[in-house]
Amino acid sequence: xxxxxxxxxxxxxxxxxxxxxxxxxxxxxxxxxxxxxxxxxxxxxxxxxxxxxxxxxxxxxxxxxxxxxxxxxxxxxxxxxxxxxxxxxxxxxxxxxxxxxxxxxxxxxxxxxxxxxxxxxxxxxxxxxxxxxxxxxx
Amino acid sequence: xxxxxxxxxxxxxxxxxxxxxxxxxxxxxxxxxxxxxxxxxxxxxxxxxxxxxxxxxxxxxxxxxxxxxxxxxxxxxxxxxxxxxxxxxxxxxxxxxxxxxxxxxxxxxxxxxxxxxxxxxxxxxxxxxxxxxxxxxxxxxxxxxxxxxxxxxxxxxxxxxxxxxxxxxxxxxxxxxxxxxxxxxxxxxxxxxxxxxxxxxxxxxxxxxxxxxxxxxxxxxxxxxxxxxxxxxxxxxxxxxxxxxxxxxxxxxxxxxxxxxxxxxxxxxxxxxxxxxxxxxxxxxxxxxxxxxxxxxxxxxxxxxxxxxxxxxxxxxxxxxx
Ligand code: SF4
Ligand code: SF4
Ligand code: SF4
Numbered sequence: 001x002x003x004x005x006x007x008x009x010x011x012x013x014x015x016x017x018x019x020x021x022x023x024x025x026x027x028x029x030x031x032x033x034x035x036x037x038x039x040x041x042x043x044x045x046x047x048x049x050x051x052x053x054x055x056x057x058x059x060x061x062x063x064x065x066x067x068x069x070x071x072x073x074x075x076x077x078x079x080x081x082x083x084x085x086x087x088x089x090x091x092x093x094x095x096x097x098x099x100x101x102x103x104x105x106x107x108x109x110x111x112x113x114x115x116x117x118x119x120x121x122x123x124x125x126x127x128x129x130x131x132x133x134x135x136x137x138x
Numbered sequence: 139x140x141x142x143x144x145x146x147x148x149x150x151x152x153x154x155x156x157x158x159x160x161x162x163x164x165x166x167x168x169x170x171x172x173x174x175x176x177x178x179x180x181x182x183x184x185x186x187x188x189x190x191x192x193x194x195x196x197x198x199x200x201x202x203x204x205x206x207x208x209x210x211x212x213x214x215x216x217x218x219x220x221x222x223x224x225x226x227x228x229x230x231x232x233x234x235x236x237x238x239x240x241x242x243x244x245x246x247x248x249x250x251x252x253x254x255x256x257x258x259x260x261x262x263x264x265x266x267x268x269x270x271x272x273x274x275x276x277x278x279x280x281x282x283x284x285x286x287x288x289x290x291x292x293x294x295x296x297x298x299x300x301x302x303x304x305x306x307x308x309x310x311x312x313x314x315x316x317x318x319x320x321x322x323x324x325x326x327x328x329x330x331x332x333x334x335x336x337x338x339x340x341x342x343x344x345x346x347x348x349x350x351x352x353x354x355x356x357x358x359x360x361x362x363x364x365x366x367x368x369x370x371x372x373x374x375x376x377x378x379x380x381x382x383x384x385x386x387x388x389x390x391x392x393x394x395x396x397x398x399x400x401x402x403x404x405x406x407x408x409x410x411x412x413x414x415x416x417x418x419x420x421x422x423x424x425x426x427x428x429x430x431x432x433x434x435x436x437x438x439x440x441x442x443x444x445x446x447x448x449x450x451x452x453x454x455x456x457x458x459x460x
Pocket of ligand 3: 307308340387388389391392393394395396401402403404405406407
């Protein structure tokens, strides 16, 4: 098991978190290399299906990054995202998936450092949990 | 089709019998269709035929096969495969067959948990020798007795055979059954793999829809359980805080439940284009809630949103702890 590295998926909103990731890169902040970023127009674009699909295809953790409340490019996409996220999280917990595997955070385009820190913490938490056991369906 | 009768087979797999009853329920109108139908197999419920009778029929000799119920036992899997071999068109008929149905809720528990409750823990169980059903038993050293094997999880029909069509409902409304039979008789079937459905959501046919009552849709400010309060008989249930799944459920039933003041629980199956009923329910419900605190008030979301479809969902069953 010592060879295992968590497979981590980050859905990053184009206007904030993705810019934050970009900034983290230009400022040369370190964050784990095993993070796969998927750029989405808005955190509100992340359907619950995307998250479960990611787990089914082998993700050990899924992170959604969006704009701070009030800053959404589409006005209220992130408010929708948080309601969906809270509801999906309850379902995932009931389905036996640990809550740490599924995170939502607000990271703006100027928060490069915060992005790097959030990714580092996320990676560490999942590493402690071990591989996600979501395999094929029934 | 007029000169040749349509040969029909009906199999009850892991079902409660309600789906079979829905076929019987079309009795009055069935008379109109009956002259065109020849029921060659209907087991183990209605006709006096045995599994081996279906097994003995030539392959593809039956025009249409309806399978009700889900796959829980090896018997269900075996007989579904026999149906597939003998029937030209196979229909997963009813919520259990198409999605896993109410019995699919069992996928929140392991087989071991279920046996523990059923054969040990219930108040009325008296089982001092700790006996559980075994697939094989050799009695007196010479009689090899068998019982069907109980699988670890519930599965919908399409997970063991190729299914041509799906019909939702728990049970399907008898008019739906009749329409399907007529469509089959006339050879007016939708493309293979689709649901035989009117393509409308329950909201579309629901008299409470704010669109029909000239009311404005607003964000929902409270969440109520079905047992709480008396819903206003005319207003949309969802608007009143009752978790009605009408927006994403196929309305072939004609909004049966909402017409008697009960929120739709989703037995009709997902509207076209929805991959996972429960996950889409999250999107639909979350988007109309006024604030995040309301999310916490929704009672057991898995059981609410996956009441009829857990085995056919993307996750399918609860993930076991390592
Ligand atoms: S769909 Fe409903 S009525 Fe039909 S077998 Fe399943 S539980 Fe019974
Ligand atoms: S949400 Fe329910 S009550 Fe409201 S219109 Fe749709 S089906 Fe009718
Ligand atoms: S209203 Fe919903 S739960 Fe009730 S019969 Fe129709 S589809 Fe099924």
